[in-house]
């Protein structure tokens with residue numbers, strides 16, 4: 159096929175992205191989520207349609223996470239979308255900073271509601287009055303609930319599909335225990351599940367850590383998170399959070415219980431969530447100039463089978479071989495689909511499924527039919543390999559596992575290359591200018607973090623602490639804080655963030 163013909167195909171189909179990931183990251187991202195058929199833009203700013211291609215990824219993670227929390231004896235429930243203002247504002251400390259983001263319903267039809275009703279931005283205040291009612295004695299504990307739902311936060315800073323949208327999907331877990339020890343243990347158990355979602359499913363390396371006092375959830379005792387990094391923008395992104403709320407909400411909502419000895423006590427609570435933001439991080443990390451790149455573990459279609467007929471050859475034989483290949487893979491539990499449409503050329507189909515990020519393409523042409531083989535083409539690196547149809551399933555599974563692992567390895571290599579250890583303010587500023595994720599010794603003082611924010615203010619946004627990794631590198635005696643010169647207490651990651 160000559161170059162002229164290729165051009166023609168491109169013109170007639172309009173395939174291919176107009177923006178390059180490295181040159182115009184923001185535009186590339188907006189384009190790839192739409193052209194990859196994950197997102198459709200909506201006529202309300204900050205709201206997006208999740209098409210089956212992204213919803214399928216959400217559901218794969220949901221199946222995993224839901225089964226894991228059920229093993230932990232957490233039960234699913236559903237609380238209402240609406241919150242009365244008196245309940246929402248009961249815990250003033252925590253709601254104060256968030257108030258501007260709360261959306262309210264003020265009318266029904268043409269008449270004003272007597273009392274406006276808020277739409278949940280999170281469900282602490284929705285749920286905890288009922289925790290108070292349901293928990294009487296130690297036998298009612300622990301109480302461990304989760305809900306899969308949508309929430310609304312009326313953000314004003316630049317909306318980005320999946321990453322910052324005004325409505326999003328999440329799970330929110332809310333649990334209550336008799337002792338702090340039990341709560342502490344669960345915080346880390348859930349954090350480990352979040353790590354597994356990112357690393358094992360989305361093939362994205364994350365850092366488990368603790369948030370600073372400034373960055374923690376103000377209503378809680380301490381916040382842990384998994385933090386990912388987007389090398390192209392040099393921004394950290396909070397992947398999911400697992401909070402120990404301590405007894406703050408128990409105090410406000412009077413969630414008390416009587417222990418074995420008849421003594422009164424207050425419960426210890428946790429709350430934790432991951433959201434559809436996970437999908438955005440995946441797109442940003444793995445996507446390339448041809449479109450989405452989906453890790454096999456989450457892809458709704460892991461293998462697409464494309465017939466490559468040739469005029470003189472046995473077209474029906476090729477189509478039958480494609481159908482049989484799909485059937486064999488489906489029976490073996492591989493999510494396979496055949497693209498047997500006769501109104502698109504093989505080349506068009508290749509670009510189409512590359513745009514959608516399908517991990518593996520199988521092509522079957524006359525030669526393959528003759529040799530009882532299929533041609534496999536990897537989406538992640540474009541490499542081609544012919545495999546015999548006799549052990550198709552085994553080899554496809556090996557390929558899919560390799561793709562999953564390669565994606566993680568490549569992402570980790572890039573992330574690690576973006577991490578810069580610094581000791582001084584000058585090194586910090588240089589590293590920030592080079593879009594690094596910075597690991598620095600810190601005195602852990604709130605005033606100093608405020609000062610870092612102040613001193614890095616600019617059009618790119620200020621730097622802040624991302625987390626202090628749970629796994630701390632050694633901190634030699636006498637190490638000083640990069641920002642204040644006071645004695646350092648811990649290693650902390652810093653950077654710009656989403």
Ligand code: 87F
Nearest residue numbers: 256259279280311330375399429430431
């Ligand atoms: C926006 C408006 C009102 C975040 C908000 O992280 C309230 C809030 O409380 C708010 N944005 N938050 C913090 C959410 C904390 C917590 N909730 C349960 C989680 C995990 C799941």
